[in-house]
Amino acid sequence: MAKATFDVPELTPYTEVPAVTPEAMAHSAPFVSKAEFQAPLGFPGELVEDWQTRAIDKMGELLGKYRSLRVYLDSCVKCGACTDKCHYFLGTQDPKNMPVGRQDLMRKVYRRYFTLGGRFFPKLVGAEDFTKEVLDDWYSYFHQCSQCRRCSVFCPYGIDTAEISMAAREIMDSIGVGQKYCNEIIGKVYKIGNNLGLPGPALVDTLEGLEEDVFDETGVKVRYPIDEEGAEILLVTPSADFFAEPHVDGLIGYGKVFHAAGVSWTLSSHASEAANFGMFIGSYDNMRRVAQRIREAAIALKVKRIVFGECGHAWRVAYSFLNTLAGPWDFLDPRYPVPQHICEFTHDLIEQGRLTFDKSENDDKVITFHDSCNVARASRMGEVPGGQFEIPRAIIRATCNHFYDMDEDTIRDRTFCCGGGGGLLTDDLIELRVKGAKPRLDALNNVMQEKGVTHMAAICAICKSQFTKVLPYYGMEMDQIVSLHQLVSNAIVLEGGEDDDEEDAPAAA
Amino acid sequence: MAFLTHFYAVLFYVAAFVLVSGLVVKVVRYARTPAPLKIPTTPAPTSRSGVALRMTREVVLFESLFRGNKWTWIFGWIFHFGLFLVTLRHLRYFIEPVWAPIALVQPFGIYGGIAMVIGLIGLWARRFLVDRVRYISSTSDHLMLALLVLIGASGLLMKFVFHTDVVAIKSFFLGLYALDPQPLPADPLLLLHLLLVALLMIVFPYSKLLHAPGLFFSPTRNQVDDPRERRHLAPWARELEQQAPAASSDPRG
Numbered sequence: 001m002a003k004a005t006f007d008v009p010e011l012t013p014y015t016e017v018p019a020v021t022p023e024a025m026a027h028s029a030p031f032v033s034k035a036e037f038q039a040p041l042g043f044p045g046e047l048v049e050d051w052q053t054r055a056i057d058k059m060g061e062l063l064g065k066y067r068s069l070r071v072y073l074d075s076c077v078k079c080g081a082c083t084d085k086c087h088y089f090l091g092t093q094d095p096k097n098m099p100v101g102r103q104d105l106m107r108k109v110y111r112r113y114f115t116l117g118g119r120f121f122p123k124l125v126g127a128e129d130f131t132k133e134v135l136d137d138w139y140s141y142f143h144q145c146s147q148c149r150r151c152s153v154f155c156p157y158g159i160d161t162a163e164i165s166m167a168a169r170e171i172m173d174s175i176g177v178g179q180k181y182c183n184e185i186i187g188k189v190y191k192i193g194n195n196l197g198l199p200g201p202a203l204v205d206t207l208e209g210l211e212e213d214v215f216d217e218t219g220v221k222v223r224y225p226i227d228e229e230g231a232e233i234l235l236v237t238p239s240a241d242f243f244a245e246p247h248v249d250g251l252i253g254y255g256k257v258f259h260a261a262g263v264s265w266t267l268s269s270h271a272s273e274a275a276n277f278g279m280f281i282g283s284y285d286n287m288r289r290v291a292q293r294i295r296e297a298a299i300a301l302k303v304k305r306i307v308f309g310e311c312g313h314a315w316r317v318a319y320s321f322l323n324t325l326a327g328p329w330d331f332l333d334p335r336y337p338v339p340q341h342i343c344e345f346t347h348d349l350i351e352q353g354r355l356t357f358d359k360s361e362n363d364d365k366v367i368t369f370h371d372s373c374n375v376a377r378a379s380r381m382g383e384v385p386g387g388q389f390e391i392p393r394a395i396i397r398a399t400c401n402h403f404y405d406m407d408e409d410t411i412r413d414r415t416f417c418c419g420g421g422g423g424l425l426t427d428d429l430i431e432l433r434v435k436g437a438k439p440r441l442d443a444l445n446n447v448m449q450e451k452g453v454t455h456m457a458a459i460c461a462i463c464k465s466q467f468t469k470v471l472p473y474y475g476m477e478m479d480q481i482v483s484l485h486q487l488v489s490n491a492i493v494l495e496g497g498e499d500d501d502e503e504d505a506p507a508a509a
Numbered sequence: 510m511a512f513l514t515h516f517y518a519v520l521f522y523v524a525a526f527v528l529v530s531g532l533v534v535k536v537v538r539y540a541r542t543p544a545p546l547k548i549p550t551t552p553a554p555t556s557r558s559g560v561a562l563r564m565t566r567e568v569v570l571f572e573s574l575f576r577g578n579k580w581t582w583i584f585g586w587i588f589h590f591g592l593f594l595v596t597l598r599h600l601r602y603f604i605e606p607v608w609a610p611i612a613l614v615q616p617f618g619i620y621g622g623i624a625m626v627i628g629l630i631g632l633w634a635r636r637f638l639v640d641r642v643r644y645i646s647s648t649s650d651h652l653m654l655a656l657l658v659l660i661g662a663s664g665l666l667m668k669f670v671f672h673t674d675v676v677a678i679k680s681f682f683l684g685l686y687a688l689d690p691q692p693l694p695a696d697p698l699l700l701l702h703l704l705l706v707a708l709l710m711i712v713f714p715y716s717k718l719l720h721a722p723g724l725f726f727s728p729t730r731n732q733v734d735d736p737r738e739r740r741h742l743a744p745w746a747r748e749l750e751q752q753a754p755a756a757s758s759d760p761r762g
Contacts, residue, residue, distance in 0.1 A: 020640050065745055067542040068728050074535075075723030078650050079585065080635065080642035081577030095644045104645065116715050117649070125716075126647035149729075152550045154577030156567070156585075157720055158729035160548065284545065284746070320547045320736045327740045337737045377550055380734055385552035413552060414576075 006431045008473050009091060013446055014407070015439040017084040024094040025435075029140045031428045033178035040187040041286055044176035051175040052130050056113050058174045059167075063114065068163040073110045075157045076100060082151040082159075087416045088144050091435035096141045099151035099161040105137055106164050135177070142168040143179060144432055146422035147280065147313075148373035153413055165422070166282025173281055181426035182277045189290055194239035194273035200227075203269055206242050214252055220494040222259045224251070224267075229301050231266035233258070236274045236294055236318075236339070237309025238461035246483045247464055250310050253485025256492050257346050260355055265307075268297035274314035275461065279321075280423030291317065291325035304333040307340045310483060312372035312460030313421065315341055319379040343459060344381050346488060347391045350398050356493040359401045365455045366402040367487065368447050369393055370440065370467075371415035372460035386412075392459055392484055399491040404451040410443040418458075420466030430469075437470045445474075457484045511692075514681070517703060518690035521682075524710040531714025532722065539726040543743035553734035560733050567730060581635065588628025588657075594621025595664070602679045619668060626661040629654055653716065656705055663702040673699045 035045025048054060063070045082099035084090065089097040096102060104126070111118030111127035118127030128134060147162035172178065188197045198206075207224040214222045225231065235258075241251040258265045271293040278287030298306055306329075308318045318339045323329065329338040337344075349355045369392060381387040389412045396403050410416050419436030447453040458464050458481060467481040554560045566572040571589075574582045598618020601607045633654045636646045667673050674694040684691040693699075712718070725731065742750075 017641075020644050022644075064542060065545065065743075067539060067544040067726060068548060070542050071539055071723045071726045071728075075717070075720040075727070077717045077720050078642070078645045078647070079574070079578075079581050079632075080639060080645065081574050081581055083639075083641035083645065085577070095641065098641060098645065100645050123648070124652070125649045149550060152729050154573055156571055156574040156577070157724045158550055158567075158573065158727040160550070160729050163548070285749075288749070323736055323740045324546060324742055324746065339737075378548070380551055380553075385555060385734060388551065413550075 004431075004434065004473055006434075008434055009438045011438065011442050011445045011474060013442070013449075015090055015410075015442045018090065018093040020095040020098075021093040022095055025088075025092045025097060025144060025432065026094070026137075026140060028144060028429065028432050029136075030143050030424070030426055031180040032139075033180040033183040037180060037184040037187050038173075038176065038178050040190055041173070041178075041183055041281075041283070043173045043178055043183070047176045051135075051177075055130060055135075055171050055175050056109075058171045059110065060114070062167050062170065063110075066163065066167065068160060069167050072103070072157070072159040072163060073107050076103060076107065076159055079156065081154050081156065082161075085151050085154050086145075086161075087148070087150070087419060087439045088146070088432065088436045091419070091438040092144075092432070094144075096137070097144055099155075099159075102141055102145055102161055103159065103164050105134070105141055106168055109134060135172075138168055139172060139177060142172070143424065143429070146373070146417045146419065146424055146436070148417035148421055149377040150373065150414070150417065153377060162422070166279070168282075169280070170282035173283065179281070179423065181428070182281050182423040185275075186277050186281070186286055186290065189273055189275075189277075189293075193270060193293070195275050195277070196239040196242075198239055198242060198272065200269035200272075203242060203267070203272055207267070210248070210252060210255070214255070218494055220259070220496045222252075222255050222494070224255050225265065226267040226272075227269050227301065228264070228266040231264040231301060231303055233263055233265035233305045233307050234271075234294075234298050234301055234303040235265055235267050235307050235309060235342075236271055236297075236314075237267070237342075238274045238311040238314060239272060240461040240465060241309055242272075244465065246468070246479070246481060246486055247310075247461055249486035249489060250483030251485075253483065253487075253489030253492070254309060254342050256489055256494060257342070257349065257355070257485070260492060260494060261345075261349055266301055266303070268301060270300065271297035274308055274311045274318070276314060276317040277423055279313055279317055287317065287321070288325045291322055294322070295326040298329075298332065305336050305340065306332065306338055307342055307345055309342050310459040310461065310485060312374040312462060314461075315459075316374035316378040341381050341391075342485065343391050343395060344387075346395055346485070347382070350395065355398075357399050357488075357491040358493050359399060359491055361490040362400040362487055363402070365400065365482075365487075366404065366451065366453045367396055367400050367482075368404055368406050368444065368451075368453045368456050369396055369411075369484075370406075370418070370444075370456050370458045370463060371411050371413075372458060372463050373415060373417045373421060375459060376415045377413050389413075392457075395484060396457060396487060399487045404447050404453055406443040406447050410439065416440040416443070418460070418463040418466040419470065421460075421462050425462050425466055433466060434470050434473045437466065437474075441471070441474050441476070445476075455480050455482050457482050457487060459484045513695055513700070514690050514693045517681075517693050517700070517707075518685060520704070520707045521685060524707040528710040528713050535714055535719060536722050536726075539722065543745065544728040544732070545743035545746050547732055547734075547736040547741050548728050549732040549734050550729040551734060553732065555734050557733060560731055564725065564731060567724060581632070584628045584631030584635070586628070587624045588632060591621040591623070591625030591628055594618050595625055595661075598622075602675070602682050605679075605683060622661060622665050622668065626658060626665065629658050629661065633658070649716070653712075653718075656709060660702060660705045660709065663698050663705070667696075667698050667702065671696065671698050
């Protein structure tokens with residue numbers, strides 16, 4: 001078990017709602033971004049002199065640009081329905097991690113400067129000046145929200161704390177208080193093309209290696225092409241898929257599916273990253289700039305379709321925002337939605353009976369499925385609402401003999417965040433990440449005990465990385481988390497192409 | 510007597526003006542503020558009619574709250590439905606002749622009044638008994654509940670204990686339409702009741718009571734889930750595009 005400098009919560013059969021412990025996580029804050037990471041995004045390098053005025057001005061600007069922000073800051077009645085819904089509250093007991101508690105950090109400032117009640121009777125309505133202490137609280141607690149939107153599901157007005165968190169981070173960035181993790185990564189995307197800073201030649205090497213590995217294992221020449229002009233499909237996938245476990249097993253799976261479908265496809269070194277951290281920091285400009293790379297790659301490579309690999313927030317940006325940020329997509333094949341999720345692609349083939357599986361290849365596993373928050377509550381797959389829940393499960397059922405869902409209260413649109421989403425997947429927030437994972441791991445542990453579940457499949461790079469890191473803190477194994485297309489990869493029966501045997505021949509001779 | 514009548518007449522003119530103008534300003538502002546991105550909480554309806562149905566379930570049944578917290582839902586729904594019946598019952602003071610449905614609803618309005626107060630007391634109790642709700646409650650949350658409970662209780666007392674001259678009340682309000690206020694009965698309970706109602710009308714557009722119009726403008730609830738089919742672009746985002754044109758799909762461009 002990993003060593004922790006904090007108390008790791010004990011798992012319970014069902015997640016209990018803790019008593020509130022004020023300031024329990026007040027010490028948690030991520031590293032502040034240095035000037036060098038701020039500049040490429042168009043933000044001041046350090047806290048500006050007249051930060052208070054500029055922050056209030058920025059808030060006013062955002063209130064005029066985002067209806068969500070304006071309506072949500074006005075509408076809360078403090079009914080309490082959200083108070084026991086956030087995984088970070090359930091894991092840390094800090095009341096400022098209750099969604100309404102977090103929103104109120106901004107709401108009290110909004111009321112002070114933008115409402116009559118707050119101007120004249122601040123005490124009465126809980127309005128407060130935007131002091132340095134309040135700013136510090138913002139920095140701490142708006143980086144304890146993974147923007148998973150679970151609170152929004154249960155709010156009678158649909159108030160989405162993610163919208164407030166994004167606005168808060170945008171305001172903080174605008175006065176020079178950025179978060180190192182997110183902003184450094186966005187800079188890498190601009191400079192190199194992906195979050196991990198993998199340059200084009202390294203990607204080419206990696207993909208060649210994958211082709212060899214898959215050939216050695218299956219005897220079939222499955223291709224993992226990059227920058228191939230004229231391919232039918234552009235695959236945009238999180239850069240973790242290129243090398244990290246269990247991500248890469250998913251990428252191997254996508255390639256096998258494309259191979260079986262007989263379609264040409266390509267990755268792009270220009271858009272070698274599906275993730276778009278511009279969303280996490282609430283910056284429309286940066287989110288748009290990151291999204292434009294995909295348009296540029298699609299045009300340069302003359303593809304007809306765009307498919308996204310397994311990534312939660314990337315699928316939100318892709319499904320919900322890409323048409324807005326980088327559309328219109330009128331130059332692509334109109335017979336297919338733009339973009340498509342790899343799960344939609346695989347599922348369509350399964351429905352058409354075009355994939356053959358040997359399910360027994362996954363018989364060493366009893367699988368459960370983790371609905372990633374951004375896929376579950378901020379996007380869709382397929383034609384019907386809720387397809388984002390049914391399609392991945394249908395793929396699991398088609399490829400595995402043993403599948404059990406976790407407790408109903410913790411899956412589908414009530415799923416718990418992995419604890420590392422929203423730009424919090426950084427070691428400087430490890431206590432928060434471990435504690436925030438508790439509700440999900442309570443439910444996982446429950447199906448492990450009751451149904452003998454051994455592995456949890458996910459379709460999000462952040463979820464996979466987060467679980468790999470935090471499972472050991474709870475005495476579980478890091479490899480219990482698998483990619484969904486890893487299961488597909490294990491079970492798929494590939495037919496060899498004509499040239500497959502040729503390479504075998506010299507070896508045999 | 511004349512002073513009292515005139516005071517209340519002016520009070521209700523002011524209250525009605527503040528309520529209507531304040532709400533109009535807010536609603537216009539909500540309507541004019543763009544929602545630049547598609548953010549419905551999914552699964553969401555894929556058509557406008559589906560959204561209308563979703564909103565109806567939210568407004569009438571408090572569907573999300575039902576999923577969120579059963580106690581808050583039961584007390585909240587009892588209160589709001591009770592308030593709805595009470596409002597219908599009170600319409601008889603403001604219209605002449607009284608419409609048949611309003612006449613029919615009269616007895617239910619009394620139950621509504623009782624339900625309303627019970628619901629409010631339940632909601633208020635949660636603000637003391639549940640530590641999380643106690644933590645998030647501010648003075649204004651308690652005062653708002655006190656205001657509504659007092660309105661309900663004074664109304665019920667007039668119905669069941671200290672009757673007042675309802676005919677005179679009706680002529681007072683009908684007189685306000687013609688700028689010709691008729692004498693208001695000087696019953697303390699009635700005066701308290703009306704004072705508090707006027708206060709409620711005045712604070713409505715400046716308080717959390719904005720949740721009523723707010724719900725209809727909530728993008729997570731009122732947006733159609735069709736981002737791949739329809740390009741959604743806010744006016745300010747369109748301007749952004751014109752400043753820095755997107756990469757062109759035209760190879761010559």
